[in-house]
Amino acid sequence: MSSRARHAFGAHVAEVAVDTVTGEVRVRRLLGVFAAGRILNPRTARSQFTGGMITGLGMALTEGSTLDPEYGDFVKRNLASYHVPVHADVPAVEARRIEEDDPCLGPTGSKGIGEIGIVGTAAAIGNAVHHATGVRLRRLPLTPDRVLGALQG
Structure with missing residues (x-):
């Protein structure tokens, strides 16, 4: 086990x-x-980055879980009632990478990129909404009722 961190890093703008x-x-x-780190397959890495960003878009705007207060189970059990981004919801998405060479990472020099695009995207969208409206919303998803409530409150 290495005593060094192997974290990937990202910055997001919306x-x-x-x-x-x-x-x-x-x-x-x-x-x-x-x-x-070292990107072993640029095509699949780009797909992983953009896919994570689209997932972050859903996290920010549409995806929300509702619990049944009586049984403690999720009310939405399928994709028919659980709203995820579709093609019309996805804007111009651009993922860039910075070449990074860290000799302490091992023979491949690579890092994990599985979920790096998700949370930063949701935060960037929340910050962009704050910048556009002057109102800070601290609960996701940023649904129209929550945005209107914050604007009127």
Whole structure:
């Protein structure tokens, strides 16, 4: 076991438009820049980064779980009632990588990139909504009712 950290790093930027009448948030552009050691397969890494960013978009705007208070189980049990981003929801997504060479990483010099695109994207969208409206929402998803409530409150 290595005594050194093997973390990948990323920075995310989102551009949003917020309709102050309906509370709808539309993401216009997403950019993620990642340092994840030596990328062994650039094509699949790009797909992993952009897929994570789209998952983060869903986390920020549509995906929410509801628990049944009586039984403590999830109410939404399938994708018919659980809203995830579809093609029309996905804006221009760009993932870039920074070449990184760390001789302490081992023979491949690679790091894990499985989920690095997700949480940073949701945070970037939340920050973009704050920048656009002046209102900080601290609970996901940023649904129209929550956005309107924050704008009116």
